[in-house]
Amino acid sequence: LLYTLFSIFHTFFFLKMFTISMENNSQNSDVALNVHFLHLPDSEIAVYEGDILLRRGQRSAINCESCLWPKSLDGLVKVPVNISSDFSLAERSWIADALQEVSTLTCVKFVNRTTEADYVYVERGQSCWSYFGKIGGRQAVGLVKNGCMDKGAIQHEMNHALGFIHEQARSDRDKFVKIMWEHITAEQGNFGKVNSKNLGLPYDYSSVMHYGAYDFSSTPGKPTIVPVPNPLVPIGQREGLSNLDVAKINKLYKCSKCSKIASSFSSVNYPSPYPNNSNCLWLIRIRRNKIFLQFEAFDLQTSSDCSSDYVKVYSGNSKSSPVLLDKYCGQGPLPSIVASGSTVLVEFASDETVTATGFRASYNRGMNTP
Numbered sequence: 001l002l003y004t005l006f007s008i009f010h011t012f013f014f015l016k017m018f019t020i021s022m023e024n025n026s027q028n029s030d031v032a033l034n035v036h037f038l039h040l041p042d043s044e045i046a047v048y049e050g051d052i053l054l055r056r057g058q059r060s061a062i063n064c065e066s067c068l069w070p071k072s073l074d075g076l077v078k079v080p081v082n083i084s085s086d087f088s089l090a091e092r093s094w095i096a097d098a099l100q101e102v103s104t105l106t107c108v109k110f111v112n113r114t115t116e117a118d119y120v121y122v123e124r125g126q127s128c129w130s131y132f133g134k135i136g137g138r139q140a141v142g143l144v145k146n147g148c149m150d151k152g153a154i155q156h157e158m159n160h161a162l163g164f165i166h167e168q169a170r171s172d173r174d175k176f177v178k179i180m181w182e183h184i185t186a187e188q189g190n191f192g193k194v195n196s197k198n199l200g201l202p203y204d205y206s207s208v209m210h211y212g213a214y215d216f217s218s219t220p221g222k223p224t225i226v227p228v229p230n231p232l233v234p235i236g237q238r239e240g241l242s243n244l245d246v247a248k249i250n251k252l253y254k255c256s257k258c259s260k261i262a263s264s265f266s267s268v269n270y271p272s273p274y275p276n277n278s279n280c281l282w283l284i285r286i287r288r289n290k291i292f293l294q295f296e297a298f299d300l301q302t303s304s305d306c307s308s309d310y311v312k313v314y315s316g317n318s319k320s321s322p323v324l325l326d327k328y329c330g331q332g333p334l335p336s337i338v339a340s341g342s343t344v345l346v347e348f349a350s351d352e353t354v355t356a357t358g359f360r361a362s363y364n365r366g367m368n369t370p
């Protein structure tokens, strides 16, 4: 209960700060708690209304639990989505694929909207933008054809709709980045700092919510954001959710889910025995080429049909993707597994009895073939 009260207080304070911070930029001095983000991380198209807009609204601050999408009894946070038919079929499946990654790795499930009253409508916009959190009814997310169709850029806009601000707007950002105000003339409002709810998780340079070093620069070649103390740390990737992005979604929505963006990985406690009920998912994501997955060690509880503990591998980013390796258990070795797509999902499940030392795995990207 204390934690909940604390969260509500935090949410209130954070939103209040937004309201205050925007009053100077807006004629609107209403208590307006819905914040509207507009920004273009990857394009040169001018922002037509500034980065953040207040929306006239009647909500009181304490109601702002309603800025989050509700969790259903099964523990899932279903977010109904409709994708405009202004996008081609290929674009729609690309957008759906980017959202599926969020659905696989977190307890947020983007589902096709049927009759739900509150939903996200992904439209072809003149800029890349989103509301902040759930606003009720149909809420648009704007994507520009050549501006924000990278997987991570789509996830970025949807993350706003889930309630996330920009990483470099965090309250503690000055410990991690320096804002180069002298290189920002027109869009200073995009570089504000808020009294954010940081969820007890670290600042993340590799978040899809972080601006790039040169975004909104008024001086070509001059950065607007420089990481400190090491200015060479890359910022502003849009390849896809980072592990901390995943953790933050699960934390904000109070879900316990083991899921990771994988590099090399192993079962919990490896090489000591994994605990009972230690289920986890690993998503391998590359830009192109093939994925070669190797299990360097493998030792799972043996059961008929591997119904107790198992590893299962999918070619794709969800448990409904084609199966590359069906439930596998017992002792290895396993042959190496080759996937032709850019994502592979590895599922590990263990039941409530008998454990073993588990597994360790890693992957390589295939070489370019002519």
Ligand SMILES: [Zn+2]
Residues within 6 Å of the ligand: 037, 038, 039, 156, 157, 160, 166
């Ligand atoms: Zn944004």
